[in-house]
Amino acid sequence: MSSDHSRVGHAHRSGAHDFDMPAWPDSVDVFDTTLRDGSQQEGLSLTVDDKLRVAEQLDHLGVAYIEGGWPGANPKDDEFFRRAPSELRLATSTLVAFGSTRRAGAKADADETLRKLVDADTSTVCIVAKSWDRHVIDALRTDLDEAVAMVADSVEFLRRRDKRVFLDAEHFFDGYRHNPQFALRVLRAAEESGAEALVLCDTNGGTLPHDIASIVLEVVDWAETQVGIHCHNDAGCAVANTLAAVGAGATHVQGCVNGYGERAGNTDLAAAIPDLTLKLSVRTIPPDRLERLTAVSHHIAELVNITPSPQQPYVGTSAFAHKGGLHASAVARRRDLYEHVSPDLVGNGMRVVVSEMAGRSTLAMKASELGLDLDGEVLGSVLDELKALEHEGYHFEVADGSLELLLRRATGWSPDFFEVESYRVITDHGTPTKSSGGDAPPVTTEATVKVHVGESRMVATAEGNGPVNALDAALRSAIGPHFRALAGIHLTDYRVRVLDTGLGTGAVTRVLVDTTDGERTWTTIGVSENIIEASWQALYDSVVLGLLQASER
């Protein structure tokens, strides 16, 4: 047993156990399963390249173990383990291959699953075994003795091939409640055959923290081996369940950075890691890596192509954002009174959000961040304008670039780089469409932009693979010769949100464009019933701000 948990006060009452305040171990081993259990999430689909890049991020963060997939289950995972030895240089983490025990009635030596697991060529493997008797009988359709033998044979087989073995005891908590003897027999068989960690899985995700704590406490007391925990968030308690298990003596913690996974997801390690490290002094990843957490979380979200929740604890873009006027001014004075931890510790930052709820003081803070000096009267009128625009669907708290232009205009400035006379976009599709049938026939888009730069009138037409791309190309072609800085300014992201969606295609469209000049990145916004017009507005602001910054350098 790897923690020195000790217990006192074992009074009993109406069948329920009393239990102590948690006794936190010095450290836990963090085991990320994004590439295996996490990829069961609806909407999540990773290429082998994606998987390799996610593994690099996890290594950069410094988790102890990275579960890479299930060799034999699909060609992608086979390819991943084939390419990993040459393409994946792990500095901190150990790669783990996942599999199941041998099939019922088979011999371990002749079992395909186990053979593929060995062939994956990792030092460490994790195998899953059923520990709920009803699953053995109803799903596996064998008897309990055979289920135990499957565990013993498989662990032994893998140990003889020098693998370190972790056992995922599937449905452990449900199983333990229904038939604790059988659930413990499964663990004992793994332990006696040489498994290194017994991972208790709340597979259906419905167990609550007090039950997790009392069952883990009993298992930790009973086991000779390290105990692990694997939770799902079906009751909204995955992180708390994980903490409860650690408080009861579990020292191997499974989950996924960002909480990916089937149904409600796995334990979000981006919350469990800082909870354990910062609040409970339990060592998780190397201490100097915690500040990488936000960047790694966002990078992985990009790789798996799932928009992260701004509300995500610790790493969300809103996690340390303050909106209310009262709070924002108080926060500025005494940050520690309004923040549960310092955002710097996890690589996040405090933000003051500007929106229609903002008071003057918030807006004044933002203006002075930009080096603008706005007096009270001007601030009041900017606030009115901002509220009116937000009423139309603009949203300046996510568009720092357009907010900056709004504030600068309030000082009397107006952009004079170029003036737009008109634009036109034509999309043409010549032959029949077979949608959903592949083979999309050629569709072409061209844009024409007419602008004035000083005394010159410029007309430019460009093709693009879509309207925004064509407009961007035409504008650059028209004004590019006058502004050399434009060559260093690029759109990096384009997002579309349809507002008032209940109204169908007549609804208002909000477009956000991210732009970079290599040093700074800014977001601009456009809002219109017409998606082309909304895109144009965001594009226009993006270019104007880029030229403004270049001119000030």
Added chain:
Amino acid sequence: MSSDHSRVGHAHRSGAHDFDMPAWPDSVDVFDTTLRDGSQQEGLSLTVDDKLRVAEQLDHLGVAYIEGGWPGANPKDDEFFRRAPSELRLATSTLVAFGSTRRAGAKADADETLRKLVDADTSTVCIVAKSWDRHVIDALRTDLDEAVAMVADSVEFLRRRDKRVFLDAEHFFDGYRHNPQFALRVLRAAEESGAEALVLCDTNGGTLPHDIASIVLEVVDWAETQVGIHCHNDAGCAVANTLAAVGAGATHVQGCVNGYGERAGNTDLAAAIPDLTLKLSVRTIPPDRLERLTAVSHHIAELVNITPSPQQPYVGTSAFAHKGGLHASAVARRRDLYEHVSPDLVGNGMRVVVSEMAGRSTLAMKASELGLDLDGEVLGSVLDELKALEHEGYHFEVADGSLELLLRRATGWSPDFFEVESYRVITDHGTPTKSSGGDAPPVTTEATVKVHVGESRMVATAEGNGPVNALDAALRSAIGPHFRALAGIHLTDYRVRVLDTGLGTGAVTRVLVDTTDGERTWTTIGVSENIIEASWQALYDSVVLGLLQASER
């Protein structure tokens, strides 16, 4: 004290208290604060009409209290309380107005905040008071005695005007850890002046469940009055913290359906309510209303216009979805082995997700749901096509309509309602744009569609307020005369997702269109580098499926 919590086993060890297994009360009062604390969420902005409609939904769900806003804090909340008496018919819930105590150094009788609170004309009010000494000194800038007097005076003032009063003890847990005497003095002042509930707020959201439990237990022991709990999710534990507090004797539970709120949000009542009701037998909302939970959650998400997380426990679209091939077939056999609760209890449903990870059996289940009989070979080739299309960016698990067309085509069927020769969309913008400056000048979009219906060639042009709207109008104008059913088919939603966003505007765009014929609703998908083409594909599938269904009636 409203719960009959009893304790045993008070052994002590190194300064930590032991505590019992939770003793669950019979019932709790559910208090929703979506319209007040929830609306502090970044990106969330409600009109007064929205607020009235959210309140109706909360009443329909049957929460005990609806906190409607802060009268006097902004014009919107004033209007809400002005309109509520005539426009809001609450059958179950009690409307609550929120405010603060009187200001430091002022008299309650002359205090503007308290006057507006009274004017809001609700039977019940909730006032916030500082219970962390450092906030009194550093943020409020007064002394502790005055802070206590502010509470006593304000509660007394409101009680004299026949208001029922709840006290939100702000930063209570941080305050109690730093200066328990002061924190309890604040509660005592409220209690002695007639407050009905003492709500302990974890305002910064960083407290963990074991600390919540032990502090609530001490307060419940000490207090004469009902104790409440108000948690934030900054440590990823808001739901578990709420359960821990209830297990320690709190019987008034604050939170927001869907967990809206500043930073990481408030307690998600859509998880806390079913956890308490289904797993702990604690009465929350009227028992026969629990099955409304999913519908109310989704309806409120629409009203606040924030895309709900598919992963949300209990109510998320993925909460009971099974993706893995193995699981899906097992689930079909014995649902109770794979579901922590029955989805029907919360008005959600079990779904088998069709995606590239799906096995044949999943796809066969889906086909037979549609009444299609596909043999093994056909299933195999559909699976291959599906995988190839998903590789391009299609995503059939969210587009049941396009999936149905894909499966029908596999049976040899092909749509012969009309054939598209070409389409063209022109967007024209004649005068200079002042983006971010309001006053968008006129932009026009027209679409031309050329189609064949039987022997007739139809050419139609229509204007629209955007390209999708124009294309939809032109297609309807061209084929409408031939298909009367089309008049009953409407687009209801339109969503755009830019994939591979790292690549900028050259990225692939995925468009989803929701359509209804009044009885059934279906979703179709289009994917292309060109947003117009992607929209057209989704539109085409939407119309074809609508005509197909009408023809089969």
